[in-house]
Amino acid sequence: MIKKPIAILLKNNVDKTGFVSTILSKKAPDILKHFNNLKGFLFSDIAIEKFIEEEYRYDIVKVASTSNKKLSDFSTGERRKVFLKYCLNQQPDFIIFDSIFDHLDTDSQSELSQNIKNISNTIQIIQLANRTTDILNFIEHKYEIKDNTFQIQKLQNKQKSYSSHFKNKIPDTLKKIDYEGNTLVKFSNVCVNYNSKPIVKNINWTVKKGEFWQLIGPNGSGKSTLLSLITGENPKAYGQDIRIFGHKKGSGESIWDLKKRIGFFSTTLTELFSRSQTLEHLILSGYFDSIGLYKKPQKMQFYVVEQWLKIIHMAAYKNTPFLKLSLGQQRLALIIRAIIKQPPLLILDEPLEGLDDENTTLVTQLINLLILKTEITILYVSHRVEPRLVPTTIFELTPSINGSLGRIIRIKD
Numbered sequence: 001m002i003k004k005p006i007a008i009l010l011k012n013n014v015d016k017t018g019f020v021s022t023i024l025s026k027k028a029p030d031i032l033k034h035f036n037n038l039k040g041f042l043f044s045d046i047a048i049e050k051f052i053e054e055e056y057r058y059d060i061v062k063v064a065s066t067s068n069k070k071l072s073d074f075s076t077g078e079r080r081k082v083f084l085k086y087c088l089n090q091q092p093d094f095i096i097f098d099s100i101f102d103h104l105d106t107d108s109q110s111e112l113s114q115n116i117k118n119i120s121n122t123i124q125i126i127q128l129a130n131r132t133t134d135i136l137n138f139i140e141h142k143y144e145i146k147d148n149t150f151q152i153q154k155l156q157n158k159q160k161s162y163s164s165h166f167k168n169k170i171p172d173t174l175k176k177i178d179y180e181g182n183t184l185v186k187f188s189n190v191c192v193n194y195n196s197k198p199i200v201k202n203i204n205w206t207v208k209k210g211e212f213w214q215l216i217g218p219n220g221s222g223k224s225t226l227l228s229l230i231t232g233e234n235p236k237a238y239g240q241d242i243r244i245f246g247h248k249k250g251s252g253e254s255i256w257d258l259k260k261r262i263g264f265f266s267t268t269l270t271e272l273f274s275r276s277q278t279l280e281h282l283i284l285s286g287y288f289d290s291i292g293l294y295k296k297p298q299k300m301q302f303y304v305v306e307q308w309l310k311i312i313h314m315a316a317y318k319n320t321p322f323l324k325l326s327l328g329q330q331r332l333a334l335i336i337r338a339i340i341k342q343p344p345l346l347i348l349d350e351p352l353e354g355l356d357d358e359n360t361t362l363v364t365q366l367i368n369l370l371i372l373k374t375e376i377t378i379l380y381v382s383h384r385v386e387p388r389l390v391p392t393t394i395f396e397l398t399p400s401i402n403g404s405l406g407r408i409i410r411i412k413d
Ligand SMILES: Nc1ncnc2c1ncn2[C@@H]1O[C@H](COP(=O)(O)OP(=O)(O)OP(=O)(O)O)[C@@H](O)[C@H]1O
Pocket: 073, 074, 075, 076, 077, 078, 103, 105, 194, 195, 199, 217, 218, 219, 220, 221, 222, 223, 224, 225, 226
């Protein structure tokens, strides 16, 4: 008989990978002991990353074999959908679903919730969540793990409220990188195709100093593609009418000139940091726009990082190798890395994914403070509605057969 589904809330300081591996290696503790006789499968970002790496290393298509497309060529949301199919094909006795709503648009979130509910009739489900609001509403057995003893306790129903992490100010940086102009990004009739499939069509978009934009649209509509045209990582930018910081794309500006003025965070960034650098060095590398730390930072830069580590309650992890931190901690650190130099343009691609309730509050407060106290322009991508985050303007992508079309929605002046 299939036992009832259970949900476990984990704080970001919990070593989730370690916890999952105790279950999959049949060493599950406490109330999970009965899983030790069963075959399990993990549905998570980390599992997906492992398959991406394998497909890349052996140049194979393993997961989406029917479409013959590598996982890396799907958008983050699409990847999760094809991975779920693969997961079910393995016919496990139980599935651990981790952070299920991350990267999914609202329709896909409801579809997946319904799918998991149906699956739970035949396969035992363990849902791992970082945010209380993410726990599936049909799950009655709710628990929490607060630290790396992996002790499982009944989840308290009372929601905790978190006070301000900032005393109305953020750590100052050494020397701000200024941009004199007023227009940071200007797209005129921009179109992108991949393998002759149109992705975005005739995009007209102007981003000005101090604005706070949210980029929305369903999975695969082209949000990350637009951002990669700005950051200089997409060769499709050439030959288009795109002006970044007043320079026309392809007019001779170097990628370093561009990187200097942009702070960038995406959940996919974690994949790039494979060497064993410490948390402190990782954040410091934000001053130099490099993946590793190759220059000696100034004393003041060390000091600023120290201030930030205190704010995010991670001072004790200063010398911990970045890859030893939990995924939520890694993401929080990468957000601070993007902000540390206080660039004119800050791009945050799904900054709240994988954060627990407390860290979500922290990053929300931080974004609001940046908007209130600095001239930083923020482009922010999220599928979630965060009531505490109110962008000034929304750029919405709506898919069409000829590629997604853009629409601007002004919220407030
Ligand atoms: N290198 C590539 N080769 C082929 N197709 C690609 C490539 N990169 C992206 N695509 C496709 O382009 C489309 C847009 O992808 P993009 O990542 O910009 O979407 P998105 O709106 O950010 O999606 P999500 O919300 O799921 O993150 C998707 O259909 C994706 O499969």
